[in-house]
Amino acid sequence: MKRMKKLVLMLIVLVAFAVNADAQGFLNRLKDRAVRAAENAVERKVESKVDRTTSEAMDEVLDGKSEKSGKKNKKSKNDDADEDEEVETEDTYDPQAGAVKSDFVRGSVVMFEDDMSGEQVGEFPSKWDLVRGNAEIATIKGQKCIALVDGDGWITPLVKGGIKNYLGDMFTVEYDMLFDDRPKDGAPGIELDIMNENEKHDHELFTIHYSMAFDKQTIDCDYVRPTEEGFSNKEGTSTAHEACVINDGRWHHFALSFNKRAIKFYVDGKRIINVPNAKAGAGWLTLWSGGKDDRPTYVKNVVIAKGAVDLYERNATDIDAKVAAVEKAIAETGKFVTNNILFETAKATLKPESMEEIQKVAEYMKKNPSVRFEVQGHTDNQGSDAVNDPLSQQRAEAVVKALEGLGVDGFNLRAVGKGSHEPVADNKTEAGRAQNRRVVFVKK
Secondary structure: OHHHHHHHHHHHHHHHHHHHHHHHHHHHHHHHHHHHHHHHHHHHHHHHHHHHHHHHHHHHHHHOOOOOOOOOOOOOOOOOOOOOOOOOOOOOOOHHHHHHHOOOOOOOEEEEEEOOOOOOOOOOOOOEEEEEOOOEEEEEOOEEEEEEOOOOEEEEEOOHHHOOOOOOOEEEEEEEEEOEOOOOOOOOEEEEEEEOOOOOOOOOOEEEEEEOOOOOEEEEEEEOOOOOOOOOOOOEEEEEEEEEOOOEOOOEEEEEEEEOOEEEEEEOOEEEEEEOOOOOOOOEEEEEEOOOOOOOEEEEEEEEEEOOOOOOOOOHHHHHHHHHHHHHHHHHHOEEEEOOOOEOOOOOOEOHHHHHHHHHHHHHHHHOOOOOEEEEEEOOOOOOHHHHHHHHHHHHHHHHHHHHHOOOOHHHEEEEEEEOOOOOOOOOOHHHHHHHOEEEEEEO
């Protein structure tokens, strides 16, 4: 029995030693694996860092950036920031390029302006007409505006009683617009449409279209080329890809300039569309939004004016030559006489083509700010004095207003209507009457 107990005891000890040896071996193998894993992790981390450094260095070389520039992109704040809160975004504009692109100047003669003051909330805007859909006056943070509340809202301004030939070949259009698509579940198309007076909506001379989809918006301009027949076959296209962010629930300012052939479109002061050669013949305009019924497009501060941003070809040398002609006439005769300032028949409304002549007079006057002028309006003898005398006065006043709009000091200007009392040619002929219809700038 004792020998049996000793045998059993010896077996237990042997098993214990065997188990302990296996456990120790397992622990040793586990330790070795952990060490190797750690070493591999370090190697991978070093390799990853080298790869990133190499990649960044290559990016800097390809982008033309200096290693020592230290320039960092600004971070964006929360999309839910208040409307009045400043939001930092990545700077995508070069300062020099920005200066070139910010050349918008409002036309000098305002023909339509609507700040929605005096309107009644919930009613259709009184200075507009409805083409299709629906619109009504609303308030955003206490400011009245037009809400295009229908999914196919289309409106047009009532200019001169609603006629469709008020734009002409030189004009500017401005408006503020707000649309909120921060939830990213509604992306309407929105258009500013310019049409010939004989064309209906959907048959535009040119159109500015922007979709509210994606994080950055793309602006398109489709236009009729000068060589095309008619006023609605838009074969020309200019696109500004991801040019701006205008679906963030904030007010943004939009501006359009058309000068004889050049279309320029601006968002928040930056020019993003620049078409050099489009067909003229603009008559009227509409604003359209295909937004969701429960998320309107809001519009306010609409201004339409005669005159436009200068054509590219009108450089400083050209302007200096034209100013020199005005200066020469005044130096020799004490006055500058022009038949190139034109008005609509029997009205004091300046024609767009008059602005080039008024511009050169304005440049002369700004170069001579201490000189005072009498701006005289003259008519032919068609019609009675009771009509021509006040008409000539109103035309002279329209020229003074245009000069003031171009930066001339109104203190130095006095409008005088001469009617038909001082003819310089025979009123019996059309050629003579054309000479008598004139504007004279007399130095005082």
